[in-house]
Amino acid sequence: MQAARVEGYLATCLAGRGIPPRLQSAMEYSLLAGGKRLRPVLCLSTAGMTGLDPMSVMPFAAAIELIHTYSLIHDDLPAMDDDDLRRGRPSNHRQFDEATAILAGDGLLTDAFDLMASVGGGIPAGHVLAALREVSSAAGSSGMVGGQALDMDYTGRDDIDLAALRTMHAMKTGALIRCSCVAGALLGGAPASAVEQVAGYGAAIGAAFQIVDDILDETGDEAQLGKPVGSDVEQGKVTYPSLLGIERSRALAQEQADIAVTCLADFEGEDADFLRALAQYIVDRVS
Amino acid sequence: MQAARVEGYLATCLAGRGIPPRLQSAMEYSLLAGGKRLRPVLCLSTAGMTGLDPMSVMPFAAAIELIHTYSLIHDDLPAMDDDDLRRGRPSNHRQFDEATAILAGDGLLTDAFDLMASVGGGIPAGHVLAALREVSSAAGSSGMVGGQALDMDYTGRDDIDLAALRTMHAMKTGALIRCSCVAGALLGGAPASAVEQVAGYGAAIGAAFQIVDDILDETGDEAQLGKPVGSDVEQGKVTYPSLLGIERSRALAQEQADIAVTCLADFEGEDADFLRALAQYIVDRVS
Incomplete structure (x- = not known):
């Protein structure tokens, strides 16, 4: 429901801005290629959970999907992961x-x-600035961009342990998922204690999401993934299954989903219920 | 004077943020490679001219230099201008x-x-948001990034006229210079009429700056440019001298500097005097 609204917003948000046509086509080619719209939906839901009309924060929520999309485009480049398919x-x-x-x-x-x-x-404006700063910090050189730099550095190495892998993923994928949650709460003017609980939720589902992603890269099918199965291993990437095996990776993902649900114990209502269900849904993809 | 303060701020602004070391080295390699720091100085000066202590906006002003630096790094990439030297x-x-x-x-x-x-x-916070939006708009796909896309598209073509060249440069280099001026005025809470005058100044010196840059690419020496003379022509770039010749290009740059000075007629004080002198200084590099 909210994902469909995000989709509708994304379809028009680049129109009428005076972008050179070929550039706009390239931006929309990747932005409108589908996807679960997880990050905007998280932002809308935590905004709703802290008292805002979710639709009022749509431009902000959608912006996080633009950032996610840019990161996929650059990660696929020949100098990076050199992926032909997305x-x-x-x-x-x-x-x-x-x-x-x-x-x-x-x-x-x-x-x-x-x-x-x-x-x-x-x-x-103060709430907007605080939320924006959360996103810039999560997406920047000590967050997502830094995580991608570590990922490149770790690829092909055999001395990467679980702690290093966790830190890398917390930066590369976790930070943007976490900040999607936190930004909604900050836009809603939530008190510090609530922001902290929402941040805990976001960090936990971010971790669960990455573990599940690693598992699917080994056990999924090509149609589901949209890319060849086993491409991580082929590229020499360190993954949760490569360090822990599939079963322990699954257990770790479930543990993170449980933590996420616990973090939201103080929240009631439709949005909180949705977010709790989402945490389990992420893990159910590989159960 | 202000450029030295900008330099000092830039030297430390990436420290202690938890950036992976190699990534931080790469960022600082280009950020601290010298340069006139024109954009931050413009922002500090227009902030001062509209009543703020210039030093209070340093993080904002310096941020524009980070954006300028990123654009140079990406423009130099093999897939773009493929420049070995900067x-x-x-x-x-x-x-x-x-x-x-x-x-x-x-x-x-x-x-x-x-x-x-x-x-x-x-x-x-409202002033900060307004200024930030000015920068994001100037740097984005309908500004600097769009201008670079047009530049790539125009390279090697012989059907680009002066109007197209002007539009491309207004986006590629003009927008960021203009917004550096406007952002300072917005941070200072200047009234709309003053913001408009400052914007006019910024647009005019942006145009003058680009024309001078094109002239220097043909008439400068390698030590001054930090890259081989004539590289624009070699790459098949359309330039002001290639369309108008050197003399008419010089006259056009002077005309823009004069417009810039006129835009600031209502402003008094040290910062306004500096900005007026700066407009002429830009043109004097090729006179």
Whole structure:
């Protein structure tokens, strides 16, 4: 339901901005390639849980999907993971060209901050700034970008232990998922204690999500993944299953989902119920 | 004077953030490679001209230099302009590697928004948001990133006229220079009429700056440029001298500097005097 609204917003949010046509096509090619819209839905839901009309924060929530999309485009580049396929279609630089893919990513990242700063709906500017800072910090060089740098560094090495893997994933994928949750609460002006609980939820489902992703890369099918099975192992990536095996990885994902549910114990209502169910849903994909 | 303070701030602004060491080295390699720090100085000066203590907006002003630096790193990439040299040293991807250069750029761009959002000094959050939005809009897909996309598209073509060249440069280099001026005025809470005058100044010196840059690419020396003379022509770039010749290009730059000075006619004091002198200084580099 909320994912469909996000989809509708994403379909039009780049229109009428005066973007050169080919660049806009490249940005929309990846932005509108489907996906679960997990991060915006998290942001909308925590905003709702802390008292806002979720729809009032749509530009902000959608902006996080722009950031997620840019990261996929740049991660797929020849100099990075060199992936030809993304969600069953040619990756951005294969569909367009490398320069256009770099610029499409740069454009999505920058425009995301424009969307965030433009959120209206009577939300105090101080709340918007606090939420924006949470996102910039999670997406930047000590968050997602730093995690990707570590991922490149770790690929092909055999001395990476579970602690290093966890830190890398907490930066590379966890930080953006966590901040999606925190941003909604900050936009809603939630008190510090509530923000902390929401942050705990976000960190736990972020961890669960990554473990599940690693498991699916070994056990999923190509249609489900949109890319060849086992591509992590082929690229020499360290994964949870490669360190722990499938069964212990599954148990670890379930443990994280349980932690997530516990973090939201103080919250009631439809959005809180949805977020609790979501935590289990993430793990059920591999159970 | 202000440039030295910017330099000092830039030297420490990435420290202690938990950035993976190699990534931080790559970011600082390009960020601390010298340069005139034109954009931060413009932001500090217009903030001062509209009543703020310039030093109170330093994180914001410095952030614009991070954005400028990221754009240079990505523009130099093999898939883009494929430049081996920048300011007389190996370009980022030559000094490190291509993946690191892409991530260093991504990190600088994202961290810039973190710096902008962190500006304190009692500046109202609404002013910060307005200024941040000006920067995101100028740097994004309908500004700097879009201009670079057009530049790639125009390279090697012989059907680009002066109007197209002007639009491309207004996006690629003009927008960030203009927004550096506007952001300072918005942070200072200047009235709309003053913001408009400052915007006019910024647009005019942005245009002058680009024309001068094109002229220097033909008439400068390698030591001054930090790269081979004539590289624009060699790459098949359309430039002001290639369309108008050197003399008419010089006259056009002077015309823009004069417009810039006129835009500031209503402003008095040290910062306004500095900005007027700066407009002429830009043109004097090629006179």
